[in-house]
Amino acid sequence: xxxxxxxxxxxxxxxxxxxxxxxxxxxxxxxxxxxxxxxxxxxxxxxxxxxxxxxxxxxxxxxxxxxxxxxxxxxxxxxxxxxxxxxxxxxxxxxxxxxxxxxxxxxxxxx
Amino acid sequence: xxxxxxxxxxxxxxxxxxxxxxxxxxxxxxxxxxxxxxxxxxxxxxxxxxxxxxxxxxxxxxxxxxxxxxxxxxxxxxxxxxxxxxxxxxxxxxxxxxxxxxxxxxxxxxxxxxxxxxxxxxxxxxxxxxxxxxxxxxxxxxxxxxxxxxxxxxxxxxxxxxxxxxxxxxxxxxxxxxxxxxxxxxxxxxxxxxxxxxxxxxxxxxxxxxxxxxxxxxxxxxxxxxxxxxxxxxxxxxxxxxxxxxxxxxxxxxxxxxxxxxxxxxxxxxxxxxxxxxxxxxxxxxxxxxxxxxxxxxxxxxxxxxxxxxxxxxxxxxxxxxxxxxxxxxxxxxxxxxxxxxxxxxxxxxxxxxxxxxxxxxxxxxxxxxxxxxxxxxxxxxxxxxxxxxxxxxxxxxxxxxxxxxxxxxxxxxxxxxxxxxxxxxxxxxxxxxxxxxxxxxxxxxxxxxxxxxxxxxxxxxxxxxxxxxxxxxxxxxxxxxxxxxxxxxxxxxxxxxxxxxxxxxxxxxxxxxxxxxxxxxxxxxxxxxxxxxxxxxxxxxxxxxxxxxxxxxxxxxxxxxxxxxxxxxxxxxxxxxxxxxxxxxxxxxxxxxxxxxxxxxxxxxxxxxxxxxxxxxxxxxxxxxxxxxxxxxxxxxxxxxxx
Numbered sequence: 215x216x217x218x219x220x221x222x223x224x225x226x227x228x229x230x231x232x233x234x235x236x237x238x239x240x241x242x243x244x245x246x247x248x249x250x251x252x253x254x255x256x257x258x259x260x261x262x263x264x265x266x267x268x269x270x271x272x273x274x275x276x277x278x279x280x281x282x283x284x285x286x287x288x289x290x291x292x293x294x295x296x297x298x299x300x301x302x303x304x305x306x307x308x309x310x311x312x313x314x315x316x317x318x319x320x321x322x323x324x325x
Numbered sequence: 326x327x328x329x330x331x332x333x334x335x336x337x338x339x340x341x342x343x344x345x346x347x348x349x350x351x352x353x354x355x356x357x358x359x360x361x362x363x364x365x366x367x368x369x370x371x372x373x374x375x376x377x378x379x380x381x382x383x384x385x386x387x388x389x390x391x392x393x394x395x396x397x398x399x400x401x402x403x404x405x406x407x408x409x410x411x412x413x414x415x416x417x418x419x420x421x422x423x424x425x426x427x428x429x430x431x432x433x434x435x436x437x438x439x440x441x442x443x444x445x446x447x448x449x450x451x452x453x454x455x456x457x458x459x460x461x462x463x464x465x466x467x468x469x470x471x472x473x474x475x476x477x478x479x480x481x482x483x484x485x486x487x488x489x490x491x492x493x494x495x496x497x498x499x500x501x502x503x504x505x506x507x508x509x510x511x512x513x514x515x516x517x518x519x520x521x522x523x524x525x526x527x528x529x530x531x532x533x534x535x536x537x538x539x540x541x542x543x544x545x546x547x548x549x550x551x552x553x554x555x556x557x558x559x560x561x562x563x564x565x566x567x568x569x570x571x572x573x574x575x576x577x578x579x580x581x582x583x584x585x586x587x588x589x590x591x592x593x594x595x596x597x598x599x600x601x602x603x604x605x606x607x608x609x610x611x612x613x614x615x616x617x618x619x620x621x622x623x624x625x626x627x628x629x630x631x632x633x634x635x636x637x638x639x640x641x642x643x644x645x646x647x648x649x650x651x652x653x654x655x656x657x658x659x660x661x662x663x664x665x666x667x668x669x670x671x672x673x674x675x676x677x678x679x680x681x682x683x684x685x686x687x688x689x690x691x692x693x694x695x696x697x698x699x700x701x702x703x704x705x706x707x708x709x710x711x712x713x714x715x716x717x718x719x720x721x722x723x724x725x726x727x728x729x730x731x732x733x734x735x736x737x738x739x740x741x742x743x744x745x746x747x748x749x750x751x752x753x754x755x756x757x758x759x760x761x762x763x764x765x766x767x768x769x770x771x772x773x774x775x776x777x778x779x780x781x782x783x784x785x786x787x788x789x790x791x792x793x794x795x796x797x798x799x800x801x802x803x804x805x806x807x808x809x810x811x812x813x814x815x816x817x818x819x820x821x822x823x824x825x826x827x828x829x830x831x832x833x834x835x836x837x838x839x840x841x842x843x844x845x846x847x848x849x850x851x852x853x854x855x856x857x858x859x860x861x862x863x864x865x866x867x868x869x870x871x872x873x874x875x876x877x878x879x880x881x882x883x884x885x886x887x888x889x890x891x892x893x894x895x896x897x898x899x900x901x902x903x904x905x906x907x908x909x910x911x912x913x914x915x916x917x918x919x920x921x922x923x924x925x926x927x928x929x930x931x932x933x934x935x936x937x938x939x940x941x942x943x944x945x946x947x948x949x950x951x952x953x954x955x956x957x958x959x960x961x962x963x964x965x966x967x968x969x
Contacts (some may be wrong), residue, residue, distance in 0.1 A: 246373070292373050295346070295357055303357075307364050320369040320402065323361050325346070325354055325376070 215246035218261030219271035227275050235282045242285035246322060247276060251291045252298075252305040261291075264300070265308045272316055280317055292322035345407075348379030348387035355394065362400065369402040376407035381425050388432050933959040 235243045253260020296302040377387045395401045411419045414426035953962035
């Protein structure tokens with residue numbers, strides 16, 4: 215999982231994905247997007263990103279991993295079940311709309 | 326999989342969070358997933374964390390309701406209760422599962438083999454969904470790509486072993502096909518031969534029920550094979566149960582009989598070789614089941630029904646594709662059934678992959694689908710109606726009874742259509758390094774040369790081999806309409822002889838026009854097209870080419886399949902494998918020897934008993950192993966180790 219868009223998480227990401235994906239190259243690799251980007255409470259573990267930032271980071275750090283091998287599947291950012299207009303499924307819906315050309319193979323949610 | 330680690334931060338917080346809803350609020354949980362489905366658009370859903378507040382008993386009751394509900398769904402692929410930590414699924418001491426953990430584990434796996442489940446203490450450093458207990462054992466098995474442990478059972482004894490390294494998708498596909506399997510888009514598969522009065526090709530709600538109560542079920546897609554399993558593994562087959570009339574009837578309705586086959590509910594992520602019988606358990610765990618025999622049919626809308634078939638109402642079962650749907654998917658009807666593009670390399674975003682419901686949704690929205698049709702897959706997505714390549718997805722009115730459809734689609738092709746011009750024309754495009762642009766209207770696929778790189782352009786290479794013998798129809802398609810053909814040219818066409826093959830016997834057979842036009846009334850309604858024979862219903866089997874008595878026969882380069890020897894006059898086309906001849910099935914007894922040998926029998930230096938020699942040769946050829954023979958005695962040997 216790419217936990218968030220912060221440099222500490224993104225900097226080693228693609229290199230590590232590449233290395234891991236080659237361990238058993240025929241097996242599918244599943245990558246998960248961000249953890250609770252709609253959660254901004256301090257210390258709550260959420261990656262606290264607005265949709266625009268998440269889309270940009272997704273395109274920068276998730277999409278390139280497609281090239282590593284064919285069986286590579288991406289899970290959407292995992293959102294909470296909060297119901298605010300910029301939270302939860304609303305956040306996810308906006309992400310899917312704005313990232314409509316992104317490779318999102320399955321949907322991750324929390325409840 | 327080891328890449329996706331849930332955040333430690335997230336975990337430590339959540340156990341104190343009160344935003345999780347109460348265990349009594351099952352409806353909210355389900356509603357939340359229903360809402361998610363609207364966003365998912367058919368994609369699989371992973372509930373990578375869920376948690377319910379409440380007492381242990383309340384949470385257990387919550388499990389009782391939501392776990393089976395999730396397990397029964399098609400789109401919830403994984404879930405993980407939050408979380409595997411002391412005080413939740415793990416006991417406060419951190420030494421074992423808590424009572425709740427044991428309950429969750431048992432409830433969700435449906436088995437008591439707790440040793441095979443990861444211990445909660447493992448979960449903290451391999452914190453990813455597949456390592457967490459999730460879903461039914463059967464589905465978990467299909468997903469544990471990172472645990473290559475396979476199980477094989479023989480005579481009631483089971484053992485585990487390290488799974489063989491998974492072959493690539495393409496190699497499995499090739500191997501399946503080389504073994505006489507084919508991929509079907511839609512079809513009915515039955516445990517037993519079905520009553521001849523049931524017309525599997527024109528299924529209405531009434532006959533659907535009848536089929537289902539006859540041990541048949543409808544499958545979305547799957548591989549159907551003629552793969553042989555030995556009799557101690559599976560019940561032996563009673564071919565005599567199939568009466569001639571019903572067999573013929575079904576065949577002309579687009580069905581074919583399979584001796585043995587695996588049929589699956591879903592397209593599988595291929596993790597092991599399906600050609601080994603040791604994967605039987607795994608296939609079953611993946612929602613596949615073995616049918617000792619059965620008819621596999623592609624659904625048709627309205628073809629002429631045989632006199633014995635019942636009359637059907639003019640309405641369609643929207644849950645299943647019509648023949649025009651199938652045709653638009655790159656399939657076409659031939660004498661021996663529907664042949665289709667390979668369907669392996671689908672992507673999640675592909676409407677066809679999402680199944681009939683997704684297609685139905687497009688219909689209801691009155692949208693159109695645009696489909697590309699590259700060599701190895703057909704991909705569709707929603708698009709604006711009226712645009713290039715767009716086609717309405719709606720239930721087509723059934724074609725008039727008794728009006729054959731295949732000729733219509735052939736007739737509609739235009740001279741400028743590359744495909745109609747046949748493999749040679751396609752080859753020409755290949756050699757010119759041009760591209761083809763193809764539209765895919767409901768009833769035919771039309772292609773023309775176009776600039777490479779443009780939308781819809783695809784390079785023509787590889788798959789579409791020119792036939793070894795130029796076919797009559799190829800010639801015909803490149804010349805003007807018959808009535809304007811100069812007489813000399815027409816004579817030349819008539820004089821063109823074809824090669825016909827039956828197993829490994831090939832002979833010179835009559836010119837194609839023998840079949841091209843039904844002379845009068847009841848002779849033959851088949852004709853040779855660039856892509857194979859297409860026939861109307863009612864062609865008696867006797868009309869099929871058989872080696873004429875005394876015909877000169879020559880052996881051609883052939884290859885082996887479980888059903889027999891296929892000669893060069895089968896070839897892969899844009900639409901699948903087409904052959905000049907039906908490939909009939911063989912009784913299993915004839916192949917017992919071959920099937921009883923496995924690669925394990927190949928031990929260098931080990932002599933080959935004379936009665937096993939043909940089977941050993943067959944395996945050697947298939948797996949590129951060698952036999953050394955010396956004055957009639959053979960033994961397994963290293964390739965190149967001997968001149969024998």
